[in-house]
Every structure is written in structure tokens, then in C-alpha cells.
Amino acid sequence: MEQRAAERKLTEKGLATRGRIIEGAVREVRARGVAATTLDDVRNATRTSKSQLFHYFPEGKAGLLLAVAHWEADRVLADQQPYLDELTSWEAWEAWRDVVVRRYREQGQQCPLSTLLSGIGRSEPESRDIVVGLLSSWQNRLAAGIRSMRDQGEIGAGVDVDRSAAALLAGLQGGVVVMLATGSVTHLEIALDSAIEQLRASAA
Known part of the structure; x- marks a missing residue:
């Protein structure tokens, strides 16, 4: 919340500078890991002075990592749009899949959520709250899509919307974990295909 309030006080130029620093920090964190990334790494990568960096992030590394967590969380959902918010037909579900x-x-080891969960999400309570909020928002959007399809009669009336959305998200993330370990998206594809097929079959 404090991060968002601070952004609202900045000028357009200030927002651009802050955004440039955050994106540079994102690249450094992905390449080096959370623990190994230093403020000097970020300063060098973004050609930012020490005083300028602390102007935008007075809390130092902790504040910068929190901004990185917000950036990564926002990207996870943005990358799925507009499909995630328009799951109102089976064609839309297939497009989202x-x-x-x-x-x-395309992202491979540069997966935003893996960056969050592998280090940033465990470093500070505020960062963990961002991860929890992301997963909750993601699940709620999937639930909205399932509910829409159930209301249309495309999914069985007895389907538990929230449990189905939770299972779908869990299966998706399980597929991502396997992908990060093996480099293959096969398990992710199977998890998504199986979940969607199960939802379609429920109306039979």
C-alpha cells in the first residue's frame, strides 16, 4: 500500500525514472537471485546514482525488492490478458490455455512467479502478502470464468466453482514447477488440458 501511495506522489518523469530502476532490478534479481543482488548491481545496471536510488527507495534494498515483487505480480496477470478476464466460452478458455x-x-527460467516464490516472496511479510494477493486474484478470475460457464449451462450445475478454480490453479502451478525443473512445458499442457476437459465433461 505504501509503495502505491508513493508512486501517486511522483511526477511523470519521476515515475519513469522509478520504473527504469525497478525494471533494472528485476533483470538483476532474475540473473543473480535475490540474496546475491546488491544495490550497487542495480545502480550499475541502471546508471543510477546512490542518492537518486535512495530518493526513490529510501528503505534501500528492502523497498526496492518490494517494488520488484509488485512488478512481477502485476506481470503474471497482465501476461494472461485479455483472455483471463474473458473466460465466457470454450474458445476463450482454449485461447487462455x-x-x-x-x-x-517463452519465459522459461525467467518466470515472474518463480522469481517471487523463490526468494522475494519469502524475504518479507509484505512480499508474502503480494504473492498471496496475486494467487487469490488469479483464482478469483478463474472462478469467475467457471461460474460464467456454469450459468450458461456449459459446465455442470453441481460443479463447485471455487474448488474447481483452486484445483486448476494448483495444477497449473504444478506444471510450472516441473517445467522449471525439466525445461519442458508438457506437464503444464497436460494439467491445463485435463482441467478444461473435466469442466467440459461435467455438463454431459
Whole structure:
């Protein structure tokens, strides 16, 4: 909350500078890991002076990592749009499935959520709250799509919307974990295909 309030007080130029620093920090964290990334690494990568960096992030590394966590969390959901918020037909579900697989195939080890969970999400309570909020928002959007399809009669009336959304998200993340370990998106594809097929079959 404090991060968002601070952003609202900045000028357009200030927001651009702050954003440039955050994006540079994102690249450094992904390349080096949370623990190994220093403020000097970020300063050198973004050609930012020490005084300028602390102007935008007076809490130092902790504040910068919190901003990185916000940036990564926002990207996870943004990468799935507009499909994630328009799951109102089976064609839309297939389009969402395809964009998720494509994004993870392209991102590989640079997966935003893996960056959050592997270090930033465990470093500070505020960062963990960002991860929890991200997963909650993601699940709620999937639930909205399932509910829409159930209301249309495309999914069985007896389907538990929230449990189905939770299972779908858990399966997706399980596929991502396997992908990070093996480099293959096969398990992710199977998890998504199986979940969607199960939802479709529920109306039979």
C-alpha cells in the first residue's frame, strides 16, 4: 500500500525514472537471485546514482525488492490478458490455455512467479502478502470464468466453482514447477488440458 501511495506522489518523469530502476532490478534479481543482488548491481545496471536510488527507495534494498515483487505480480496477470478476464466460452478458455503455455515456454527460467516464490516472496511479510494477493486474484478470475460457464449451462450445475478454480490453479502451478525443473512445458499442457476437459465433461 505504501509503495502505491508513493508512486501517486511522483511526477511523470519521476515515475519513469522509478520504473527504469525497478525494471533494472528485476533483470538483476532474475540473473543473480535475490540474496546475491546488491544495490550497487542495480545502480550499475541502471546508471543510477546512490542518492537518486535512495530518493526513490529510501528503505534501500528492502523497498526496492518490494517494488520488484509488485512488478512481477502485476506481470503474471497482465501476461494472461485479455483472455483471463474473458473466460465466457470454450474458445476463450482454449485461447487462455494457449497464451499461458506460450508465455511459460517463452519465459522459461525467467518466470515472474518463480522469481517471487523463490526468494522475494519469502524475504518479507509484505512480499508474502503480494504473492498471496496475486494467487487469490488469479483464482478469483478463474472462478469467475467457471461460474460464467456454469450459468450458461456449459459446465455442470453441481460443479463447485471455487474448488474447481483452486484445483486448476494448483495444477497449473504444478506444471510450472516441473517445467522449471525439466525445461519442458508438457506437464503444464497436460494439467491445463485435463482441467478444461473435466469442466467440459461435467455438463454431459
